[in-house]
Amino acid sequence: MNNNLKQQVSEFLDDEMDSPAALRLLTAALEDSQIAMTLNRYATIRQAIKNDGLIFDDGSFLTKVSAQIQREPAYLLPRRKPPALKETLNKLIPFRVRQAHHERNQLLAVRPEPVEGLNQSFLNDRRYPLLALAASIAIVAVLGTQSPDKPATDLSNTGLAVAELASDRTKTGLETTKPELAPLNERINDYLQAHNNGVYTSGGPNLQPSVKVTAYSNNR
């Protein structure tokens, strides 16, 4: 054991060593019993100088305690909650890099050109996405309720067409507030009427099974 190491032991005994160096020395002492023995002898010298009760440890004390500790269960305290992704990134990425990245994003950010006549504060309104969603649903609903014999020619007029259709149906008494499917034979009749002006009578009294009609419900 060299003098440098012995001097470190002396320093450690006097609590004059910084933490990392002390930790290295203690780790070495676990590997090399000579270091621990030197520490024990220096401690004994201290006791003798101070006239304390003289107790020299030949290394058996640590051996006994260590053997008992090995039989004890190891502590495994719950691990700390892992830091959030943002915290981890903040630690890993230097502040300057993050700041530069943020500034670049600010420059590259795509901003819509202001529309003439449009109130910009409306776009910033939190209700804007809800209004857009409601409008989309309304359009889908309108398209879904359009009848095949009256297609809307212009989307811009869809609202108007729906209003007119509703008005017509109210007038003719055909529309109810709750749309219900007509019986199957009626729907077939409507289909045939729309396509070839023919109608099946399903064997009604005094009627042929199929007749031509010319003006049946023509304004539907």
Add this chain to the structure above:
Amino acid sequence: MNNQSRISEELDEELVSRVQRGDKKAFDMLVIKYQHKIIQLVNRYVKDPHEAQDVAQEAFIKAYRALNNFRGDSAFYTWLYRIAINTAKNYLQARARRNRNFEVDIQDAEKVENAPQLHDLSSPDSQLANEQIIETIKEAISLLPEEMRTAIMLREFEGMSYEEIAEAMNCPIGTVRSRIFRAREAIDEKLTPLLTHGDFR
């Protein structure tokens, strides 16, 4: 808190934290660091070097078992001292009860090896060895060069830090460090043969 205490506590915190994460070797390091102080402390209560070591050992085991609950509200050193003192007091109470209640049958007891009630508090042989060691150390100190003797005396008797000794002796800290080490080495050279061959406990 002075610089020495702060450094010592930093190291303790690190080691305690390691033990709490399951590193038993870190506890061995704490034992190396504090065993001398704890044995001395316990010996002031039980007044028997053999038993002091046993009680100190028990105190360390208790400390290990309780370490899970140590939250660093006080310094580890203070906490460990409290455990050692309580263990020593409990031991004394148990010994007192045992001596009061136990009717010693000398012939039977002699057959039992290490029967605690038969321990002499300090055997004549070990007393003689201890006196010899102390005389040897005193002689070694008297033979030290003046500056080395002064440095180690200020350190051990006055408990001064290296910095304070450097101021008192008007020399660099490195010189103080070296003088104290060389003083210990000189004493150790005289002491080692006695510790190796004698019954010093």
